[in-house]
Structures are given as structure tokens and as C-alpha cells.
Amino acid sequence: MNRVRLGYACINLSLGSSGRTSRTSRLSNATPQHLEELSRANLVGLSEVLRWSVSHKIMVFRISSGIIPLASHPKAQWAWKQRLRREISSVGNFARKHGMRLSMHPGQYTVLNSPREDVVAAAAAELSYHAIFLDAMGLSSEHKIVLHVGGVYDDREASLRRFRENFENLPANIQRRLVLENDERNYGVYDVLNLCDSLGIPMVFDYLHHRAYASCGLNSAVMERVFQTWSGHDGRPELHYSTQKLGARTGAHADMIDADDFLHFISLLPRRAVDVMLEAKAKDKALLKLRLDLRGRYGLW
DNA sequence: TCTGGTCAAGGTGGT
């Protein structure tokens, strides 16, 4: 068994159009029929991507939040869970059969700690869609929904308190999947660690965000704490890793992964099985290249 | 068939 498994996010660049999973629609022409067609096509694409991944021994993948377009939008509601039950379940069966580790990651508009009630309600609806989708795939609580803490609103303590309160009000099927990730501006690794400890949920450590956040360096003690937030029913700790794009804004993802830098990072981790989600622009191609660069040198792959 | 403007959505920081 590999101690370090690599994954990639949302898009497969090796498959052509057959691997598309995020066809979407403008709200203006989002009829239930149209959304259903798009969703079905996306699910076929997802099935292709998972098959491709398994055949390339890639067992970790992030499903695009766009798999069911506009799923949580109040003006575009339809019975996607009922109408696509068989298709979603079938894709899930394939993933389970092959022991894949899947996750999802709602975008920057999902803000659970907003002072605005309507924003919190929309965030809860979006998280609910993610949880229902993973539930419908028949996946255990090891398959996570990754979220950022949200805004600061000139008052960190109040904003963190609001996050805790709103988290406690979420239904259990969301709570059991929710994990929090450090961001590059608002909430750094210690903020998120403390919050995760108080909520009893895991933390996803993002390497590039941590570097962008500045202030503190990286050491084994921090990573030990991060790993401790993951208990048995959460599965392996999940980490996000990407290389800084040279000459671009701090935090911008490079196309590929720097293998030496990656190995240095891995050397700081506790000796425990881990899943590393690569957030490189070249997606699966960056993963294959990294694996090639590392092969034989360290016996990881 | 190609291209450029636009798209559900929030928060932050610069002007």
C-alpha cells in the first residue's frame, strides 16, 4: 500500500471531451429538462474520468461542484436526486469497488460564517447538495466536503463564533463530511486548527495557501497537529499541494509540481498514510509527470 | 466556426 496517494481536482486533460464533468447553464435558460440533460452528460463524463483514473492507478479525485449544474439555486430546482438516483449510485459503486477516495470543494461563494442570514442559508443549501450527492453515491464519511472558514468582517472572534454556531445548526449528514482548509488571507493554519479542534472535525492543510499566508514557517509539529484532527472514521488525512507559479501573484498555481519541493514537504509529515490532492493547472498531466519524476528515487511509487 | 463578453453566488482590498 502506498503511504502517499496522489489525486487531482475536477478536470481531466488526458481524456478529450468525453471526460467533461461540469457542463453548465445560464440561469436564463435553465429549464429542468435542460439541467437534467447536462447532469446526465456530466455523470457519464465522471464515470469516464473515474475509469481513466483507476486505469492509471490514481485513486484520489475531487468531483467538480458543477456536476449537477445550479443544484442549490432556488430558481432552478428540480428533483435531481430522484431522477438521477440510479446513475449517481452506479458511479458511486464503481468508486467503492475500486477503493477510490473522493471529495468535493464548494467555491468561494459558499460562506457559512457570513453575518447575512440569506448568505448562510445559501451556503447551507449548497453544502446540503454536496452531502446529498456523496450520500447518493453510497460513499462513507471518509469522502469529504472541503470548505474555507469564510470572511473576517473586521472581527475575527465574532466571525469564528458565528462559524461554530452555524456549523452546529447543520444537519448531521453535512457535519460528518465537513473539513476545513486554511486560506491564504483570512484564516491561517493555527486559526483553522483551533477551530477544527473545537468542532471535532478534520483540517485539510493547504501548502501553497500556508506559504502565501506568510508569518509562520512550516514544521513537523504543525503537521502532527493537523494529522491528529483526522480520526478513524475520517480516513487518511487529506492535504492540498501545489507549486507557486513563477512571476505570478503569490498563491497562483503553477502548471506542474516541483518534485524536489514536494519531497521536502513529504519529509515533514508524520509517517502515516496520507492523500495529497495536487492543485496544479495541468491537472492529471501534472500528477503523471510528478510520479514519473519521483519513480525509483524514493520508492514511493 | 470562431471570438469576446458574460455568467448564481461573497468578501477583500485598492482607487
Place this chain on the structure above:
DNA sequence: ACCACCTTGACCAGA
């Protein structure tokens, strides 16, 4: 007060 940026396509109207 307003706008660009974040992630990032993908859609769509018009050429």
C-alpha cells in the same frame, strides 16, 4: 462608491 480579483471554465450571441 466602485471595481478588479479570486477559481475557472463554459456558455452564448454575434461576426
